[in-house]
Amino acid sequence: MNTLAFASLLLPAFGSAVTFAGGRDLRHVKFWSTAPIALALVGTILVAISHGTGGTSTETYTIGTAGEFHIEIGTRVSGLAALTAVLVAAVALCVQSYSTSYLGGEPRYASYAALISLFTAAMLTVVYAADLIVLLIGWEVMGACSYFLIGHYWEREIARAASIKAFLMTVAGDVPFLFGLIALGVQAGSFQVHDVIASADGNALSHPGWIAALLLCGVLGKSAQFPLHSWLPDAMAGPTPISALIHAATMVAAGIYLVALLYPVFVLAPDVLVVMAVIAAITMLGAALCALAQTDVKRILAYSTVSQLAYMLGGLAVNGRSQAVYLLIVHGFFKALLFLAAGVVIHRVGSNELSRMGGLRFRMPVAYTTMTIGLLALAGVPPLSGFFGKEAVLGAAYNATGEFAVPGRIVLVAGLITAGVTAAYALRLWLGMFHGPFPDAPHEHEERIEAPQTELIPLVLLAIPAALLGVVALFGNGFSQVVGGASGESGSLLGAFAVDLWPGGMTTLLSLLFVLGGAGLVYLFWRRDPKADPAVPLLGSLRGLLLDGFRFDALIGLAVVRPVRAAAKLVAFLDENVVDAYVRGSGVGARGLGTVLRRLQTGSVQFYLTCLFLGVLVMAAVYAYVGTVS
Amino acid sequence: MATHSYLSPTGVEIAFVLVGLVVLGSGLLVVTLKNLVHAALWLIVCMGGIGIEYLLLGAEMVAWIQVLIYGGAVIVLFLFGLMLTKAPIGRTEELDVAHRWPAVLVGLGAAGTLVTVTVQAYQHTWFEPRDALALGSSEGLGTALFHYWVLPFEALSVLLLAALVGAIALSRARREDDGPDELPGEAQA
Amino acid sequence: MHALYPLILGALLFSLGLYGVLARRSAIAVLMALELLLNAVTLNLVAYGSILRDRYGTGQVFTLFIITVAAAETGLGLAIVLLLYRQRATADLGVQRELAEPVESFGADELAATDDYGVLR
Structure with missing residues (x-):
């Protein structure tokens, strides 16, 4: 099973290499970008099936030693890893097959496809890694790939x-x-995930609070949480399938996955959990409000991703590990679906702007249907999967006790309000894209402008889990057992109690009320004027602020960019006037010394000979003296 | 022979020191006189003195060769050289370099170092010059030369031949039209 | 005879020759000083031959060799001096300065004419 997992993560890397090596032949690129990932998907599914419920299985090979630590590479399959891997492989396969037609004609398609494959391999490495160093390598390779992919249209x-x-x-x-x-790794005495979790369970770490805080910083960056969130909306400059891959399944999910993986460490640090809850609350509500104000479809989806990731982080902050992982997987599917469907629409309409869309429900029925499913899931409307995911997290927050009580209150309040805002922007997006009048050609409603099959099939395939994954909740605590209980695989610290994902009565009622309220408000404003953006009257004067994402970038510019620029100027000044002075000084000094020494070159042979004999004399005298003394 | 002492020098030693003083004095004049011809003549005195020293050391054959070659041939060569280069016959102020002190320093330093080292090494050593008489005679030296040193002797004869050829080649008067200073094209034009 | 008498005479004669080689400007005077150097060496050779009781006559035989070489050297040296005189019309070593660099020195104005990397502006 571990070998199969290893093969699954090597396959996309291999495919990437072949794609890179193969040049621009379109058929070659298309085959080698999809086939290895399809095989990897089969592999991850087989791993998940053979893994079954509970437990972990680790298999490593020592490849060398660094100091007292052995460097071991290998795979570690747990329930969490197996499920996340399936999600990653499935979304990656959909994105790759979607890209064959979406970007197939572009000149840089080959490198793009190869980078996606590499990206997938890196994420699978993070998921299956048996030790933290290998995990870190995958983590950073992902960062590099995302840099290239976001900058695809350089x-x-x-x-x-x-x-x-x-x-x-x-x-x-x-x-x-x-x-x-x-x-x-140092405190646990090993970088193996297995040992680290075991020592965290045994409360053997001396400073879990500091470690958890440091790890949380990386998670905030990777998962785009406040205050490191603003890169994600900007990353929409990349091609739409990349947005789907980065925002749905891989990069941003890696942060949440890491917290879930090392959850025992975080549980040891209740203060960090409170910080996590506060950050999650700020991010989920702020990002949802920003999503409500945006006019760019992809930016709406990006902010909604930030908001949903904050839900997951909130779930983790209130001891809802299984619930957060459940939401992670469900969200992965429906957000990939949303991005790919939005990509289809954007491609046909030729613009990202919501105001340039409208009335597309007859012209693009497949995109309409699948996107409706995705948006309903996002808004948390029963019985779609998103509803169960959100309710699970809210339920965890509601039921949080003991040291989780404070974060629980924070997450619960923010989560309920955010549920309403989420429903509002989902409905606004849906109405703006598919209903109302089409701005440019109001009379061409009947003509279909559907996308090719290769783009539609991934939509349909993704719509199925997005709609039906809620069925997991019917199995009660089954999912929880697969993922490994409340606090990691062994879970001995808090006792390995499995959690029921079935929504509780109180939170469901409240959140449904909020959903209805938010959606109703948007609908009322939309009814008044279907052509106009309902967000304009709804948000009023706040809209400009939200459109800029609370002017957060300006704040960063003030707090970070300008001091850094000033420091750079200072360094440049020091370099020119202090460091270079020594360099110039050495040149001038050597020249001056040369001028002095040149005066010795008189050209008189006898003078040279005198110098020579003087030297010989000194040496002979020294030699004679030394010989005499000793 | 255990009665060696500085305080009771033998007759040979006294003669050696006296002649040595003459040698050193004439040598000093050779390197300091302003008049080149006088310097060359004092060189004869110096060479002859050294020949006498050889005799006192028991090297009879070497002494005669020294007088013959140095006192005769080499000095004549120098005088010819002086004449051919139209060197000033009288006193010349520009015979020495402008700054003499480095040379004096080197000379005194060399003398000091050599004398110190020699004195430290040989202050308790005596030898009998008469023991070398057998070797120093023409018969003894000839036997040693052709008994043990034939090969260097032959090599030396080749060296002398090469020096002869070299001297002729160097001093041969160059004709005006085949000097390396002129280009062939210029010569034709 | 005490060994120091001939050895010290040789050492002092050598020093005199050294001074002459370094201090004299006339090429012929330098050659004369060279002869003093060679004679100092041969005197030492003969003295050592007696002091060390050499059976093979090494000291004296090599004195003969050196006298021969010195004669050849004087002949060649005078030929060179003659050549020098013929080309330069002087046998003065003090004015033979071709070994010096043609440029006298690197002036401050020349330094100012180059940038920081030594390239002429």
Whole structure:
């Protein structure tokens, strides 16, 4: 089983290499970008099936030693890893087959497809890694791939800026993350995930709070949480399938996955959990409000991703590990679906702007249907999967007791309000895209402008789990057992109690009320004027602020960019006037010395000979003296 | 022979020191006189003195060769050289280099070092010059030369031949039209 | 005879020759000083031959060799001096300065004419 997992993560890497090597032959690229990932998907499914419920299985090979630590590579399959891997492989396969027609004609399609394959391999490495170092390698390779993929349209200034921003912001989190991993490995005496979790369970870490805080920084960067969130909306400059891959399944999910993986460490640090809850609350509500104000379809979806990731982080903050992982998987499917469907629409309409769309429900029925399913799931309407995911998290927050009580209250309040806002922006998006009048050609409602089969089939395939994954909740605590209980696989610290995902009465009632309220408000404003954006009257004067994402980038510019620029100026000044002075000084000094020494070159042979004999004399005298003394 | 002492020098030693003083004095004049011809003539005195020293050391054959070659041939060569280069016959102020002190320093330093080292090494050593008489005679030296040193002797004869050829080649008067200073094209034009 | 008498005479004669080689400007005077050097060496050779009781006559035989070589050297050296005189019309070593660099020195104005990397502006 571990070998199969290893093969599954090597297959996309192999496919990537072959795609890179194969040049621009379109059929070659299409085959080698999809087939290995399809095989990897089969592999991950087989791993998940053979893994069954509970327990972990680790298999490593020692490849060398560094100091007192053995470097071992290998795979570690747990319920969490198996399920996440299936999600990653499935979304990656959909994205790759979708891209064959979406980007198939572009000149840089080959490198793009190869990078996606590499990205997938890196994410599978993170998921299946048996030790933290290998995990970190996958983690950073993903960061590099996302840099390249976001900057795919590098001719455009905005894409270049977005890719650099994404890279810098995630790396800003990765620096403390690296220190956290090292501290964790040193304190646990091993970098093996297995040993680390065991020592965390045994409460053997001396400073779990610091470690958890450092790790949390990396998670915030990778999963785009406040205050390192603003790269994600900008990352929409990349191609739409990339948005689906980054925002749904891989990069942003890696942060949540890491917290879930090392959950025993975080449980030891209740203060960090409170911080996590506060951050989650701020992010989910703020991002949802921003999504409500945006006019760009992809930015709406991006902010909704940030908001949903905050839900997951909130779930983790209130001891809802299984619930958060459940939401992660469900969200992965329906958000990939949303991005790919939005991509279909954007491609046909030729614009990202919501105001340029409308009335598309007859012209693009497949996109309409699948997107409806996705948006309903996002809004949390029963019985779609998103409803169960959100309710599970809210239920966990409601039921949180003991040291989780404080974060529970925070997450519960923010989550309920966010549920209403989420429903509002989902409905606004749905109405704006598919209903109302089409701005440019109001009389062409009957003509279909459907996308090719290769783009539609992934939509349909993704719509099925997005709609039906809620069925998991029917099995009660089954999912929880597969994922490994409340606090990691062994879970001995808090007792391995499995959690029921079935929504509780109180929170469901409240959240449904909020959903109805939010959606109703938007609907009322929309009814008044179907052509106009319902967000304009709804948000009023706040709209401009939200459109800029609370002017967060300006704040960063003030707090980070300008001091850094000033420091850079200072360094440049020091370099020119202090460091270079020594360099210039050495040149001038050597020249001066040369001028002095040149005066010795008189050209008189006898003078040279005198110098020579003087030297010989000194040497002979010294030699004679030394010989006499000794 | 255990009665060696500085305080009771033998007759040979006294003669050696006296002649040595003459040698050193004439040598000093050779390197300091402003008049080149006088310097060359004092060189004869110096060479002859050294020949006498050879005799006192028991090297009879070497002494005669020294007088013959140095006192005769080499000095004549020098005088010819002086004449051919139209060197000033009288006193010349520009005979020495402008700054003499480095040379004096080197000379005194060399003398000091050599004398110190020699004195430290040989202050308790005596030898009998008469023991070398047998070897120093023409018969003894000839036997040693052709008994043990034939090969270097032959090599030396080749060296002398090469020096002869070299001297002729160097001093041969160059004709005006085959000097390396002129280009062939210029010569034709 | 005490060994120091001939050895010290040789050492002092050598020093005199050294001074002459370094201090004299006329090429012929330098050659004369060279002869003093060679004679100092041969005197030492003969003295050592007696002091060390050499059976093979090494000291004296090599004195003969050196006298021969010195004669050849004087002949060649005078030929060179003659050549020098013929080309330069002087046998003064003090004015033979071709070994010096043609440029006298690197002036401050020349330094100022180059940028920081030594390239002429």
